[in-house]
Amino acid sequence: MRYRAVIFDLDGVVCYTDEYHYLAWKALADKLGVPFDRAFNDRLRGVSRRESLRLILERYAGPALAEAQQAALAEEKNALYRRYLHQMTSADLPAEVKSTLDALRARGLKLAIGSSSKNAPLILERVGLGDFFDAVADGSCITRSKPDPEVFLKAAAMLGERPRDCLVVEDAVSGAKAGHTGGFAVACVGAAARAGAGDHNFRSVTDLVEILE
Ligand code: BG6
Ligand code: MG
Numbered sequence: 249m250r251y252r253a254v255i256f257d258l259d260g261v262v263c264y265t266d267e268y269h270y271l272a273w274k275a276l277a278d279k280l281g282v283p284f285d286r287a288f289n290d291r292l293r294g295v296s297r298r299e300s301l302r303l304i305l306e307r308y309a310g311p312a313l314a315e316a317q318q319a320a321l322a323e324e325k326n327a328l329y330r331r332y333l334h335q336m337t338s339a340d341l342p343a344e345v346k347s348t349l350d351a352l353r354a355r356g357l358k359l360a361i362g363s364s365s366k367n368a369p370l371i372l373e374r375v376g377l378g379d380f381f382d383a384v385a386d387g388s389c390i391t392r393s394k395p396d397p398e399v400f401l402k403a404a405a406m407l408g409e410r411p412r413d414c415l416v417v418e419d420a421v422s423g424a425k426a427g428h429t430g431g432f433a434v435a436c437v438g439a440a441a442r443a444g445a446g447d448h449n450f451r452s453v454t455d456l457v458e459i460l461e
Contacts, residue, residue: 368384
């Protein structure tokens with residue numbers, strides 16, 4: 249087996265919370281009169297909350313917003329987003345993700361999360377994965393979000409593994425860049441796979457099982 253560990257992005261890879269990010273940012277953008285569609289939303293994948301807001305405000309035609317106003321907007325989006333998260337249950341863990349995680353664990357691979365989100369612990373708990381991973385590196389333990397590799401390097405260090413022995417799984421182009429910059433091999437699904445950003449570009453996480461035999 250080539251890899252010793254797999255580090256998963258969370259939103260859009262382990263569960264479809266990326267859709268809730270989209271809905272919450274879209275509601276905020278509509279309120280601000282900022283054009284916001286799914287293609288633009290793809291640029292926010294993997295990017296921190298404040299950096300996402302900065303990208304949205306680049307399209308804002310109104311007067312410059314003070315730091316406190318920007319913080320309030322980021323908080324407003326997060327409150328809306330967390331309302332979706334609190335409605336999640338273990339039924340929101342896709343069956344193919346659960347079976348893939350179980351298959352990889354049965355092969356003796358260490359499994360971790362590397363996510364820019366500060367809501368990662370809440371999401372993992374809601375979908376029944378609160379105690380599943382060997383390490384969780386998230387938005388509260390980093391100073392730079394993807395495309396900086398910090399979160400993946402933290403996850404690898406928590407696992408006691410070298411980047412070259414870990415495979416990163418991502419749905420964001422920014423996350424694929426983070427993985428490559430950190431010296432990891434990267435498997436992509438979703439938007440990043442469609443952009444051809446990974447060393448492997450898959451239709452489904454279940455395809456991981458084949459390359460991790
Ligand atoms: C990433 C998402 O996982 O986390 C981004 O892809 C999001 O869209 C980022 O902005 C930060 O998440 P949160 O939950 O801390 O606002
Ligand atoms: Mg993601």
